[in-house]
Amino acid sequence: MRIGVLWNKLADPKNVPRLFAFSLGVLLIIGLLVPIALNPDQIYVRPAPQEQVDEGLALAPYDRGGEPLKEAGVIDPQYPENAASLGMITGYMSPIAQWISSISPYFGTSIYSSPGGLIDEILYYTRGFDTILESSILMMSFIIASWLSINYTMNRKNDEKEIKKDFKKAINDSTQVANEVKANDAKARSKQLRRDN
């Protein structure tokens, strides 16, 4: 094939995602050949799975020590010098959360459910800027989607007739379904009756 033909095919936007997907897939398979191993020297290390559950900690698997408002928990970030009250958020629990954790051994699995906790510490405090970006991404796509739907795709101000027509169609559809259900019902009942007799 001539290279010009190939370039022409690439110029069609429809083919581009598929080409991209193909090259990405090939690269992923090449990844199976690369020597891969986890470096044991990581930041924000967590204990082995089930370890804290076996110890019977109420906050398992998110217990990193610390006492609410008094003592900081143990957290191992990249730059401890940039986080003045490091570990306080991990240790913090609202009074309600404290009460629930005192009566239930399964509080840890819902620890995000109170302000504070381990994930909040990382997401809000040490890596808070990531979360700002993340929420900005969400906000922007909501702006795009809701702008389009309010101003265009859902904007039905100018076509009342269509709304009426759609309404009629919906009512017809549902009566049709209801009739079918009724007919099926009658059929099943007569069958049952025959069997009983």
Added chain:
Amino acid sequence: MMYVPQAFISMYLPAIYAGLIVGFIATMAIAIKREELHILILTDLVGLAMIFVVSAVGTDLAEALILPGLVVELAETLAISEILITREMRKIEQDPRANLKTSSSMFPQAFSLDMEIMTTAPNFIALVLIGYGIFLTGFTGGAVAGGGIVLYALSKKARGLPVLILDGVAGVSGIAWCLWIIGFLLFFVTPQYWLLALFLAACGLLLKVASKVGLIGLLMREDIDKE
């Protein structure tokens, strides 16, 4: 200085290989498929492979990094599917006959469900869900409360919802977003007020997630069938 437990080190290889293989299957499916809607749905599978690869690291940091990844996937799906609908509608607008083709329609069909339970129960269930969501605060709370709003919105079947309500929900979402950002900035600028910042962030997040999930519910209820 803590080191990664042996369990995570031995699990890393199987986990990342699973991620790479899932990613390979998904990307090849996209390369083969021709229908645009299928490709859009299949890209979600690529996002799943990304979650495999990130979570394989097995530290608290990896758990925290999954959340942005998930949110980016969700947000992009939302925006791009809306663009797909817009494109199809513009096409029909420019050439009304295009709609008469036999190819499958992108738009949901109008369909009304007549059930007693849809009118009575949702009010109560939605109220309980929203109350519980506020009690939980934070992300989970937002999701639960938003679920309540979705349930309420879906069960009410009136159509042609005034745009004002949508604007209002979107406005609350925007304000909550600002509240949240202020909470974060307080974290960086004045670390000694971390407790205040924490509450600002938690309540902002509750409002934000709840209103956004609710907004999806309101949008979902609107049938976009423009036959």
Added chain:
Amino acid sequence: MDIVTLGGNLLGTIPLGDIVLYLTPFNLFLFAVLLGFTALIAFSKPETQIEAAKFNTLGVAEVKVDEKEFKQRRFLSVICGIASAGAMITGDLFNFTLFMALVGILNIGIVSAVKQTSVLNSAFNYGLIAMMCSLPLFGGAAIILAATGTLSLSVLSQMSASPMVVFGAILMLIGILGESGVAPFFASKAEMFRTPGSPFIVIIHLSSLFIIVRAVEILLLVLW
């Protein structure tokens, strides 16, 4: 490679917890240019195009941008400019990929309100690529994290690259190529420009241009 060798003297850092933004003459220049351009488009008005195909017909040949659409587009363009400027000075690998994702979604948003179906078509196809890019971008960053135990660029630049780091960097590279629409994946993004509203459309081009320059710097820091 060291930060100082690539970008010149380190002028200062902005610590935000684990994410430390750093300023060198190179990064600062890119940052300032993008902010200047963002300020420019914040105060400009959109152009009006004349469709050449309709010159001799009686129909309306002007392609205008109406008020509402203009406002939405300007807002998204300004945010896009700020986001690209932020990507220029960030000192964290994962943070950079998030900036890229934000710029990608904003690029789609800027053209989302147009009426030309061909533009919407290429925006949709570009969106598909942007969604797929989350795997190579975030996955590549996670593989580098697993291999080195850090995401901070200043720490990464001191480390030598293992084959696993190289694989992670190549994954990130293909993600960057797709997200910023560089050959051979250019077609869907290039088609997005063919719409009126010039100063706002240009930010799409400018942001990907600057981001690819910055991405090269980051990959060099990680690999060398």
